Amino acid sequence: MRGWLALSLALSFTLSACGPSEAEILATTTKVAAELFGTQTALAPTLIPTSTTTPTITPTLTPTPTLTSTPRPPTATLTAAGVEMLTLCYKAAVSVQADWEAHRFITGTGGYSDSIGRALNAFLLERTTRAGAIKVLDKHPFPMGDDTLVLDGLELDCDPHTSSIFSSISNLRFGPWGVGNSTRISMARMDINSTVKAIRKALLGVDGFDPAKLEAIEEPIWRHVQNRYGVTPPG
Numbered sequence: 001m002r003g004w005l006a007l008s009l010a011l012s013f014t015l016s017a018c019g020p021s022e023a024e025i026l027a028t029t030t031k032v033a034a035e036l037f038g039t040q041t042a043l044a045p046t047l048i049p050t051s052t053t054t055p056t057i058t059p060t061l062t063p064t065p066t067l068t069s070t071p072r073p074p075t076a077t078l079t080a081a082g083v084e085m086l087t088l089c090y091k092a093a094v095s096v097q098a099d100w101e102a103h104r105f106i107t108g109t110g111g112y113s114d115s116i117g118r119a120l121n122a123f124l125l126e127r128t129t130r131a132g133a134i135k136v137l138d139k140h141p142f143p144m145g146d147d148t149l150v151l152d153g154l155e156l157d158c159d160p161h162t163s164s165i166f167s168s169i170s171n172l173r174f175g176p177w178g179v180g181n182s183t184r185i186s187m188a189r190m191d192i193n194s195t196v197k198a199i200r201k202a203l204l205g206v207d208g209f210d211p212a213k214l215e216a217i218e219e220p221i222w223r224h225v226q227n228r229y230g231v232t233p234p235g
Contacts, residue, residue, distance in 0.1 A: 078206055089158035090199045091217045092134050092151045096168045097196050098221050099127050100189045102229040103172055112177040120175055134169060161195050168192040
């Protein structure tokens with residue numbers, strides 16, 4: 001390589017006397033050196049992207065909840081015997097309800113008097129001897145709570161309303177006087193009114209039940225206490 005370089009320099013001195021200019025020689029020398037030694041280096045090409053691609057984010061879709069209706073309890077299905085018993089329980093409840101309205105009318109809201117006491121005793125006797133009266137059958141003296149309600153010659157099976165009817169009957173014998181009696185009487189009346197509504201609603205929920213049957217039960221009961229004691233059904 002040194003020989004080639006010496007030859008190049010000699011040639012440049014020879015030609016300078018009669019040939020190309022110094023600039024031309026310098027350019028030629030540079031070209032020769034570049035070809036010989038590869039002194040010119042090219043930069044690595046830079047890849048210029050033609051376009052910048054932004055990755056598309058696919059949103060995760062939240063499944064739309066399927067709307068389901070709240071299950072409604074099915075209409076109570078009763079056998080024919082069950083409907084007959086529940087109807088009899090309704091008659092018992094309405095009868096006790098009517099008696100409580102008579103009780104309130106007789107005793108009023110005042111204190112005790114002999115006349116009120118006599119009227120209350122007469123009422124209690126009448127209600128237990130009338131036709132279609134509810135009777136309490138004491139089947140087992142102990143434990144308490146084993147008494148059975150009897151109406152129209154049939155033992156009542158009114159659960160879950162039996163205890164309400166029974167307690168309302170038991171509390172009828174009290175007047176509004178005495179410590180705690182007024183509150184107990186008020187609670188008994190509220191309880192039997194609620195029981196009447198509950199049994200009525202249950203019967204009306206039975207497929208094919210005729211509401212006229214309820215009216216046929218109510219009418220003679222309320223007519224009796226209205227004619228005898230001057231009371232009307234609660235509003």
